[in-house]
Amino acid sequence: MSKAVNIERRESARLLLAGGTVVDPWQRRARRGDVFIEDGSVTGLGPRLSARGAEVLDCSGLHLAPGFVDMHCHLREPGREDEETIESGTCAALAGGFTRVCPMPNTEPAVDNAAQVEFQLRRAAAVGYARVHPIGACTRAREGRELAEIGAMVGAGAVAFSDDGASISNPMVMRRALEYCKAFDVPVIAHCELPELVEGLAHEGTMSTRLGLAAVPDTAEAAQAARDVLLAELTGSRLHIAHVSAAVTVDVIRWAKARGVMVTAETCPHYFALTDETLARFDAVFRVNPPLRTEHDRRAVIQGLADGTIDAIATDHAPHSRAEKETEWDSAPPGIIGLETAFSLGYELLVKSGVMSLVDLIRKLTVAPAQILGLPISPVEPGRPAELVVLNLDARWVCSLDSIRSRSRNTPFLGRKMTGRVTAAVVGRTRFSF
Amino acid sequence: MKARLKHLLGIEQLTREDILAVLDQAGSFREVLSRPIPVVPALRGRTVVNLFFEPSTRTLTSFQLAASRLSAQCVNFSRVASSVTKGESLLDTCRNIEAMGVDGIVLRHSLPGAPHFLARHTRAFVVNAGDGAHEHPTQALLDAFTLRARLGDLAGRRVLIVGDIAHSRVARSNILALTKLGARVAVCGPPTLVPRFCEELGCEVFYRLDRVLYEVDVVNMLRVQLERIGASSFPTAREYRDHYGLTAARLSRLRPEVIITHPGPVNWGVEMDFEVSQHPSAVVLDQVTNGVAVRMAVLFILAGAERTDKDHE
Numbered sequence: 135m136s137k138a139v140n141i142e143r144r145e146s147a148r149l150l151l152a153g154g155t156v157v158d159p160w161q162r163r164a165r166r167g168d169v170f171i172e173d174g175s176v177t178g179l180g181p182r183l184s185a186r187g188a189e190v191l192d193c194s195g196l197h198l199a200p201g202f203v204d205m206h207c208h209l210r211e212p213g214r215e216d217e218e219t220i221e222s223g224t225c226a227a228l229a230g231g232f233t234r235v236c237p238m239p240n241t242e243p244a245v246d247n248a249a250q251v252e253f254q255l256r257r258a259a260a261v262g263y264a265r266v267h268p269i270g271a272c273t274r275a276r277e278g279r280e281l282a283e284i285g286a287m288v289g290a291g292a293v294a295f296s297d298d299g300a301s302i303s304n305p306m307v308m309r310r311a312l313e314y315c316k317a318f319d320v321p322v323i324a325h326c327e328l329p330e331l332v333e334g335l336a337h338e339g340t341m342s343t344r345l346g347l348a349a350v351p352d353t354a355e356a357a358q359a360a361r362d363v364l365l366a367e368l369t370g371s372r373l374h375i376a377h378v379s380a381a382v383t384v385d386v387i388r389w390a391k392a393r394g395v396m397v398t399a400e401t402c403p404h405y406f407a408l409t410d411e412t413l414a415r416f417d418a419v420f421r422v423n424p425p426l427r428t429e430h431d432r433r434a435v436i437q438g439l440a441d442g443t444i445d446a447i448a449t450d451h452a453p454h455s456r457a458e459k460e461t462e463w464d465s466a467p468p469g470i471i472g473l474e475t476a477f478s479l480g481y482e483l484l485v486k487s488g489v490m491s492l493v494d495l496i497r498k499l500t501v502a503p504a505q506i507l508g509l510p511i512s513p514v515e516p517g518r519p520a521e522l523v524v525l526n527l528d529a530r531w532v533c534s535l536d537s538i539r540s541r542s543r544n545t546p547f548l549g550r551k552m553t554g555r556v557t558a559a560v561v562g563r564t565r566f567s568f
Numbered sequence: 569m570k571a572r573l574k575h576l577l578g579i580e581q582l583t584r585e586d587i588l589a590v591l592d593q594a595g596s597f598r599e600v601l602s603r604p605i606p607v608v609p610a611l612r613g614r615t616v617v618n619l620f621f622e623p624s625t626r627t628l629t630s631f632q633l634a635a636s637r638l639s640a641q642c643v644n645f646s647r648v649a650s651s652v653t654k655g656e657s658l659l660d661t662c663r664n665i666e667a668m669g670v671d672g673i674v675l676r677h678s679l680p681g682a683p684h685f686l687a688r689h690t691r692a693f694v695v696n697a698g699d700g701a702h703e704h705p706t707q708a709l710l711d712a713f714t715l716r717a718r719l720g721d722l723a724g725r726r727v728l729i730v731g732d733i734a735h736s737r738v739a740r741s742n743i744l745a746l747t748k749l750g751a752r753v754a755v756c757g758p759p760t761l762v763p764r765f766c767e768e769l770g771c772e773v774f775y776r777l778d779r780v781l782y783e784v785d786v787v788n789m790l791r792v793q794l795e796r797i798g799a800s801s802f803p804t805a806r807e808y809r810d811h812y813g814l815t816a817a818r819l820s821r822l823r824p825e826v827i828i829t830h831p832g833p834v835n836w837g838v839e840m841d842f843e844v845s846q847h848p849s850a851v852v853l854d855q856v857t858n859g860v861a862v863r864m865a866v867l868f869i870l871a872g873a874e875r876t877d878k879d880h881e
Contacts, residue, residue, distance in 0.1 A: 338764065338765075339765060340765045340768045342765075343763040343764070343765040343766060343768065343769065344580075344740070344768075344769060345680050345681065345702055346680045346699075346700055346701030346702030346703070346735075346737060346740055347680050347681075347700075347701075347702070348700075348701075415684075416680070416681025416682075416684040416685055417685075457657065460657075460659055460689075461657055461658060461659060461685070462658055462677070462679040462681060462682045462685055463679065463680065463681045463685070464679045464680070464681075464700075465657075465658075465679065
């Protein structure tokens with residue numbers, strides 16, 4: 135079942151990417167130009183650079199962009215290596231254009247101490263695909279009671295803290311987590327869900343009513359988000375809201391930003407691609423937390439991305455075994471994989487549909503998450519380390535089981551016709567082709 | 569229905585004509601049931617499994633009798649399992665049963681969509697005998713059969729469903745079936761037990777029983793889940809009876825020709841006073857008898873459809 139090597143890896147000391155269009159999401163511009171890479175760094179950028187004996191990759195008709203950052207994914211190692219490993223997950227990430235990923239700490243056991251952070255970094259370095267920036271647990275064992283050793287985890291390389299998968303129910307614990315993280319200038323990432331309002335994992339609406347499914351109202355997300363932005367205001371701390379799915383949550387975040395609260399937010403491609411109409415199939419591949427909501431919510435999420443209320447796009451890549459997903463809807467664990475489809479869905483539903491420019495989509499996959507987490511990514515320009523992706527915006531492809539590099543296959547997009555894909559990534563001296 | 573439907577997953581998938589075809593077929597089987605030897609050889613050699621993951625007496629017995637009166641072989645696989653009980657998955661159970669060679673599976677399950685899931689993974693025909701709060705199509709069909717036996721055409725008739733609408737598969741299937749047959753359906757219950765989006769199911773919503781009870785042709789009383797008493801849905805059984813129960817006092821004010829149904833089993837003294845059982849308007853036991861005939865019709869039609877599929881292979 136291991137097929138993590140379905141990816142070509144080549145080392146080159148000198149590489150010329152010729153004839154492409156280079157996207158700079160910092161300057162919000164895209165310009166034709168060749169890119170010369172030597173010893174893992176960009177050394178030249180401009181029209182018609184000489185190959186000087188370098189290996190040449192023809193990029194005519196293609197776009198080059200900084201490698202993407204996925205600030206929210208689940209790599210399942212340690213604990214559920216049958217579903218995903220750091221190796222298979224970071225390989226899938228690269229194939230989706232993500233040169234850096236931030237795994238959430240809800241592994242078994244949870245990443246709630248420095249040794250676990252170091253383990254993930256060591257594994258990622260050993261397999262050599264996407265870079266990993268672990269997110270540590272806010273509280274010990276993600277139980278929402280006592281703070282974990284946040285300082286030690288920052289020292290080991292953790293970039294943010296979250297009990298993702300569950301919300302921090304006790305407001306005093308949330309307050310303390312927000313306050314304590316200020317000392318290390320790292321954000322708390324909130325999974326917003328008022329647990330007492332959760333009867334089930336269908337969005338409470340016409341569909342759940344028709345189908346008799348136990349449901350959760352959008353209020354469960356928005357009310358917790360409202361509490362958390364107020365606590366962020368109280369403490370003057372940095373808060374990041376994970377996987378925004380509801381129109382009313384977008385409103386809460388917009389309101390908080392207008393008040394000057396230091397809050398940022400992400401959403402995931404499935405929230406701007408799918409709705410609760412999918413419930414009618416009783417297919418657990420559509421089961422995800424927070425749930426797919428209505429067309430009104432889907433449009434509001436897109437509007438939030440367009441007007442900047444939602445800063446970043448993350449995948450919430452959540453691999454699950456086939457046996458666990460091939461079951462009654464309510465028995466299956468929530469989560470869908472997304473690393474390998476995120477860019478194409480963003481390109482189709484946000485760029486091709488006219489909501490935003492390609493540059494703005496790439497900002498939400500690069501500059502925005504890197505700023506929130508303080509990651510040292512850089513434009514494709516001389517003097518910078520090579521870390522870029524090659525995009526073919528005209529590529530047409532179909533999401534199929536054969537194309538998936540993740541160890542899990544729980545994507546609701548199987549069979550979907552996609553437009554635009556990542557064809558290569560360069561990280562340092564290494565070039566990956568897909 | 570013979571040509572189109574391989575499974576009976578819900579009323580939602582049925583047209584008015586499908587429903588009438590089942591009811592007509594049930595009419596002939598109802599006649600069979602009144603014979604001294606109430607058995608026909610229609611499904612001889614066929615095997616039906618009753619796969620019940622929830623406790624049930626009357627529905628299970630009704631399906632069992634329906635199969636045996638069609639001369640089908642019938643086995644029961646009962647296992648009380650909740651959504652959280654781990655063990656053999658539904659898919660594995662189903663594959664094992666299928667490997668033993670069965671024509672049809674009658675599934676009762678606590679989770680909505682379980683029969684739909686099963687139908688995607690089996691060659692046997694699947695009958696939904698109740699899936700969580702979603703649908704209970706044979707109950708709705710037998711209710712429609714019972715009402716038509718009394719009222720004839722249901723077009724324009726007013727039907728009121730009273731009780732825990734939110735958690736009731738009987739309510740959902742009845743709303744769908746009755747509206748497809750032209751009836752006007754209203755529901756009544758405490759707002760804690762009526763879903764927020766209930767009107768979008770195609771029914772009127774009332775929270776005060778006395779404002780609607782005396783205008784309707786049919787009152788369908790639902791069973792109250794006594795475990796919902798308390799903080800979650802309503803304070804006490806006494807208060808429920810006062811506001812939503814079909815009490816003796818309310819019974820005396822009903823229109824004389826009204827029909828009272830209940831899917832059973834009844835909590836006497838909560839949703840209905842015992843006096844209702846003596847009342848000529850109550851057709852609860854007719855429902856039970858008609859249930860066998862309706863289930864015979866469903867098995868007969870689906871087994872026939874399934875055979876047609878095989879013939880085409």
